[in-house]
Amino acid sequence: MRDVAVIGIGQTPIGEHWDTGIRHLAFHALKAATEDAGIEKPDALFVANMMAERLSDQAHLGALIADFAGWRGIEAATVEAACASGGAAFQQAVRAVGSGMIDVAAVVGVEKMTDLTGAAVNSGLATASDADYEQVHGVTFVALNALLMQRYMHEYGVGHDAFAAFPINAHRNAVNNPNAMFQKAITLDAYRKAPMIAPPINLMDSSPICDGAAAAIVVPLEMARSLGRTPIRVLASTNAIDCLALHDRRDLLTLDAALISASKAFEQAAITRGDVDFFEVHDAFSIMAALSLESSGFAEPGCAPEMAQEGAFDLGGELPIATMGGLKARGHPVGATGVYEIVDVVTQLRGDAGANQVKDAEIGMTQNIGGTGATVVTHLFSNN
Amino acid sequence: MRDVAVIGIGQTPIGEHWDTGIRHLAFHALKAATEDAGIEKPDALFVANMMAERLSDQAHLGALIADFAGWRGIEAATVEAACASGGAAFQQAVRAVGSGMIDVAAVVGVEKMTDLTGAAVNSGLATASDADYEQVHGVTFVALNALLMQRYMHEYGVGHDAFAAFPINAHRNAVNNPNAMFQKAITLDAYRKAPMIAPPINLMDSSPICDGAAAAIVVPLEMARSLGRTPIRVLASTNAIDCLALHDRRDLLTLDAALISASKAFEQAAITRGDVDFFEVHDAFSIMAALSLESSGFAEPGCAPEMAQEGAFDLGGELPIATMGGLKARGHPVGATGVYEIVDVVTQLRGDAGANQVKDAEIGMTQNIGGTGATVVTHLFSNN
Secondary structure, rough: OEEEEEEEEEEEEEEEEEEOOOHHOOOOOOOOHHHHHHHOOEEEEEEOOOOOOHHHOOOOHHHHHHHHHHOOOOOOEEEEEEEEEHHHHHHHHHHHHOOOOOOOOOEEEOOOOOOHHHHHHEEEEEEEOOOOOHHOOOOOOHHHHHHHHHHHHHHHOOOOOHHHHHHHHHHHHOOOOOOOOOOOOOOOOHHHOOOOEOHHHHHHHHHOEEEEEEEEEEEHHHHHOOOOOOOOOEEEEEEEEEOHHHOOOOOOOOOHHHHHHHHHHHHHOOOOOOHHOOOEEEEEEEHHHHHHHHOOOOOOOOHHHHHHHHOOOOOOOOOOOOOHHHHHOOOOOOHHHHHHHHHHHHHHHOOOOHHOOOOOEEEHHHHEEEOOOOOOEEEEEEEE | OOOOOEEEEEEOOOOOOOOHHHHHHHHHHHHHHHHHHOOOOEEEEEEEEEHHHHHOOOOHHHHHHHHHHOOOOOEEEEEEEEEEEEHHHHHHHHHHHOOOOOOOOOEEEEOOOOOOOOHHHHHHOOOOOOOOOOOOOOOOHHHHHHHHHHHHHHHHOHHEEEEHHHHHHHHHHHHOOOOOOOOOOHHHHHHHHHHHEEEOHHHHEOOOOOOEEEEEEEHHHHHHHHHHOOOHHHHHHHEEHHHHHHOHHOOOOOOOOHHHHHHHHHHHHHHOOHHEEEEOOOOOOOHHHHHHHHHOOOOOOOOHHHHEEEEEEOOOOOOOOOOOHHHHOOOOOHHHHHHHHHHHHHHHHHHHHHHOOOOOOEEEEEEEEOOOOOOOEEEEOOOO
């Protein structure tokens, strides 16, 4: 496979976009990305989306968005892997360009979740879990994560307060991100007082329902250089699956898919965990951040919350995470999230992260998790 | 890109599978395909599906099906492009293997449409069209195709009877396909007497609502040869888009996406139209078969129905189409259809089509159409 690189990124602010349709949201992100890349038109468009068919009565987003962008005749398709759709779509773009069949690929992740009631959105989110063995019992997606968090606290003797450092760090980083949904820091006291959603997950343990779109332009590394753009090289692109239903997991507190996906990524990139300068973690819930860090080998089992409390994952720590606010505070428009993570990594590796810049960042990692860990997509990027 | 080939195929009979869940349906097709290929486990699974999220409350089919097949740890994702999902998913598998990142890729197309009421299925199918500009007027997916057929009949002065040859040919071919939904021939009289669905589309102009799954195993050509399997080589894989909404088309009676997709495929394969020995056409409606043939250059505008009447597209004709029954009679489980087309082509190119064998077939073509022509995926295959 030939080497590929990202040469353009774009995003919309994350929030409630009641006056913007799904095609328009996607278009805004794509327009910014193509302008950033200095290209007119890609050869292919990969759309990442999970719920438009249910929430907007709209499937077939590939053609819809490509046409709206003025790109008739190019190729397009949608890629879905629940909340890991963004990472999975980006992976297809990497292969399309890497294979030599496509020169310029655009990826756009888009999700519009705020036009309907909470019940409709919760039913939609539940489709990421097992319809026959989980949904049938009425368990929501938050509740599944709550079961994991409860088990974690029980198994490792960790208290609820220990998780506070994850949302506190995410919110602190979001303050400087104009595209973040919550540009506001929170305190430990606010964390403690947050209303309970599904015990032990409270409002501050949980990412928000929101709308947003993020885009990236992928080209061969050689082309990036000849265009005079700063290429952010894709070092690794891996995807691994586990069972959807929690009761079937080998070990409830190990995300095997994260373990495999991360290990393969380090192998593909020929680097070690220690070479990663920062990590855009999938902190859809505080517990998911902890499990992702531990299963990817950045923390011993049961130790991620303590490391977070000690500042290991802060901007100045040994492995900054959620550097632009993460899913918790930047926001989590589910199908778009994997692409937002990539946009954040590229921003950092270009040195464009302003007050949130990770110093001397050379290698960044993203991990995009579908369901409660059934699909895990890992990417590694480098600026040299 | 390295050359790739199909070395295994599998399918379930198409029909009403009320006692079989979506994961089970997909598994049956995958099991047959892996056994046919002589492999235990693929490295990646690409699922083609359009409506499970609405009709079965189940997204995240990649991980669900891969896990159910016993393949934890492999990579998986779902690809969607409305009724062209099958072709689009197969294309990602071709690139994944072609890029060198994946050695053995499995593709499974699966759709389960018969568990719900017709209204729910029609609403689901409508998501292939433009929600803001078409669905909002209450126009169903059949009605959109009916508008095209009406325009065709008006523009070219073609009567309704002229289209009969398409379903008559499809049903005749389905008689010998044990996996076809309708293994029964029909007469011109039956065509004329068929109940009207959306004028001028009658029951015989329209493919059925049904369940089914089809699978294919893709590997590098070299590996296929070393495994001692008969490789069916992928000569070309192209995808092109047009606008979803009919009112925005350059010309209502030309499927620009088919024109582009087919032209690029011939170029990629370095062959001419005349080299194609048979064509698995997307005859979701009689009018779609005509438009696909004409836009791909196999018939002059307005002439496909007449050619069909003259037998040009019969098994013994100059370009056999729908050789195993097509969408009309074999069946059209939407997200699975593109993979069924590929299964049919491989069957023919292996010389396994029995009574329906196209003589001396060396090059076969599939065209998988999403919506009313907004996404068109074309593949060319060869047995040498």
